[in-house]
Amino acid sequence: MEQIDIINKLNNIFREVMDNEDIVITPESSANDIEEWDSLTHVQLIIAIEKSFNIRFKSSEIRNWKNVGEMIEAIQNKF
């Protein structure tokens, strides 16, 4: 899957989970840029990503995601 396709899909997931239509993510986006991205929404994000991409992360694969780019990488590794 191309990075651009992943990011588009991810953007929709972010908007849905955070309940904010204005969110625009880039690989550099971190929790410092997206106010609603906290430990509560983080778990919801993971669940939504697993569902939407039909993948299942091992605990070692969700370690220390600091920004969207690392998230994309983890998703790419699943394909």
Add this chain to the structure above:
Amino acid sequence: MNDKNIILDIYNKIAEKSPIHAKKLKKNMKHYNDVYFQRSDDFIIKYLKFLNTLGKDIDYSIDCYLKMLDDIIAEDTYFKKFGKYSSSSFEEVNNRVYGNPNIMEYYMHGLLISQFLWKQHYQIYNYFIENIKEYSNSTNSYLEIGAGHGLYLSEAVKILDKNAIIDVVDISESSINLAKNLINNDRINFTLANIFDFNSNKKYDFITMGEVLEHVENPLSLLLKLNELLNKNGTLYITAPTNAPTIDHIYLFKNINEIKSLLNKAGFKIEKDIYFYAEDLPEEMAEKMEIALMYGAFLKKI
């Protein structure tokens, strides 16, 4: 609080490594007062000395803590998806966690600093400190089960009579080593055992069991065991979380009433109790979102 508080270094380091988690810690800070900052700094100074003897520093501990959090995120994901904890048997958890020094080591260091970083952990620890004093005169024998890192134990040692017997039972060698070395006090007798296999010909005036009830398959039988070990007029201090997925939790308490009714069934009455949510949210919302909660109680025999 002042900007020289050592605990703030830890907050800053965590924020660098995990901005997502740091948000929650920052939000919860408004629950803390000066006593908190004094206590956590005192603890950290002592803890740093101890780490030094291991050839380690605070960055090591922070990494332990973050590793523990990663495990919790994975467990939380499972919990939200399936409505249960991922482990269901003691055997499984014993092999995966208590008997596994690699995991147990980072887990206990992580859990230890979480006592000062998590709102519900600090608040319940504070509750223990504030209330244990009044039992010191009536306690000639003290037992702690699952002392883990030993923080509660270190408080008990401070206030108990110098002739009081202090026994500890823990199933994990890693836990016992950590508590032993951190407290460094010869008067404590440590026993490496599963509490179900622990037999004593004496009964205890005070028993502390922090966060162990949710680690067994049958919490009622554990409480009955405690009832047996407790003196007629003795006191039991117990803590247990609801909706708190971690790698070693087996028994899911969905709400406080489930814990209370079990305590009652095992022959205990509540002398005092309290609970704290893990997140700074309105109670109704926290309940609806199944946010983890810590329950603590001082109990007497019925």
